[in-house]
Amino acid sequence: FSFIHAMSKAAVTALTGLAKEAFVYHLMEVKAQSNMSFDEIAEKIGVCNAYAGQLFYNQAQLKAETATKLKAAMPGLTDQDIEQMKIAPMRSWDDNLVKEPNVYRTIEACQHFGDSIKQIINEKFGDGIMSAIDFYVSVEKVIGAFGEARVVIKFNGKYLPYINQLEEIREKKTLPGATDAFMDVAIDTRCPEDSRVPKWEGDLPVYEVPATAKALIGKAKEDFVSHLHLIKAKAHVSFDAIAKHLGTTNIYAAQLINNQAQLKPVHATKLKELLPDLTDAMIRVMMLCPMRSWDPEIMKEPNVYRTVEACQHFGQSIKHIINEKFGDGIMSAIDFFYTVDKGIGKSGEPRVLLTFNGKFLPYVEETTEMLNAMDLKECE
Numbered sequence: 001f002s003f004i005h006a007m008s009k010a011a012v013t014a015l016t017g018l019a020k021e022a023f024v025y026h027l028m029e030v031k032a033q034s035n036m037s038f039d040e041i042a043e044k045i046g047v048c049n050a051y052a053g054q055l056f057y058n059q060a061q062l063k064a065e066t067a068t069k070l071k072a073a074m075p076g077l078t079d080q081d082i083e084q085m086k087i088a089p090m091r092s093w094d095d096n097l098v099k100e101p102n103v104y105r106t107i108e109a110c111q112h113f114g115d116s117i118k119q120i121i122n123e124k125f126g127d128g129i130m131s132a133i134d135f136y137v138s139v140e141k142v143i144g145a146f147g148e149a150r151v152v153i154k155f156n157g158k159y160l161p162y163i164n165q166l167e168e169i170r171e172k173k174t175l176p177g178a179t180d181a182f183m184d185v186a187i188d189t190r191c192p193e194d195s196r197v198p199k200w201e202g203d204l205p206v207y208e209v210p211a212t213a214k215a216l217i218g219k220a221k222e223d224f225v226s227h228l229h230l231i232k233a234k235a236h237v238s239f240d241a242i243a244k245h246l247g248t249t250n251i252y253a254a255q256l257i258n259n260q261a262q263l264k265p266v267h268a269t270k271l272k273e274l275l276p277d278l279t280d281a282m283i284r285v286m287m288l289c290p291m292r293s294w295d296p297e298i299m300k301e302p303n304v305y306r307t308v309e310a311c312q313h314f315g316q317s318i319k320h321i322i323n324e325k326f327g328d329g330i331m332s333a334i335d336f337f338y339t340v341d342k343g344i345g346k347s348g349e350p351r352v353l354l355t356f357n358g359k360f361l362p363y364v365e366e367t368t369e370m371l372n373a374m375d376l377k378e379c380e
Helices: 017-034 037-044 049-057 064-073 079-085 093-099 101-114 113-124 218-237 238-247 250-257 265-274 280-286 295-298 302-313 315-326 370-373
Strands: 127-144 149-162 329-344 350-362
Touching: 017 049, 017 079, 017 238, 037 049, 037 064, 037 315, 049 127, 049 315, 064 079, 064 101, 079 113, 079 250, 079 280, 093 101, 093 315, 101 329, 101 350, 113 127, 113 238, 113 295, 113 302, 113 329, 113 350, 127 302, 127 315, 127 350, 149 280, 149 302, 149 315, 149 329, 218 250, 218 280, 238 265, 250 329, 280 350, 295 302, 302 315, 315 329, 315 350
Parallel strands: none
Antiparallel strands: 127 149, 149 350, 329 350
């Protein structure tokens, strides 16, 4: 199935199936002939690098003002190519994409950190979600504190509050906001409003901590996490406040309360200072290596499936840019930092900023020379 066959008619509708596949293959050939990276293309046309990738994967619409810049940057693109790219595309993703480690690793992060993402967004913004439409993605290469290469993926989406569906509000009309916001936004460092932080008044319900030397699972874990949240609510502290007291990211603080991360001895005393209702027995359970898991129900929560959706739809671009910047490898979700920030856009709108920061792990060539050079003796 050739590209010529796919494009035998004038561009009037979005491509799907084999026709889209052939068109994307053609666009990637043009890119390869230009010898330009997505970073270089993005700089020339004034977009995020992931968005440049989306244009070449026919996952984003090429706007008229950007089309001229792209044609100048890549003369190998024909007028017919440009016209097809200017049609609103059929945004989709191949089921095989989630088998690619660079994609399922980002999805895995969204799933395992999902509860924490939702809770912190709710604390910082209120009841709402991050848009994946008024939305920016970038992939960057940074050097860590120990000289290691690290992958930084940033999601920047407008905050969309759920509305109280009142008839008088439905009748009102609003003006559209400016569309010139980009990745750089001011970070709102103020503590979340008290009204958004869960609060529990009165005595805590009776709860007996399981006597266990292994990680909690199932109903036992669910009950334990529920009680930890009640303790947090009684202290009336936000995850930002916990993170600041412990010296961790806010997501990591939430993961501790969700029993998705191990409480280290250095943090145990500090956490008890902030949450005095934590008992020694609870601390002992929190210091066990947890059974990291996620409830399939969480995928029905918009704050979670929206981030997963972004990983899926931007997946090819994320992988391609990681490969261009680092080589053949993936972002670790173990040596990994995750933050949720509240940003203020250029039009004054609140924006949700999710930042993934993971160590780059290169695939190794499995040579017998390297294997034989390893000291595989058992540790004494």
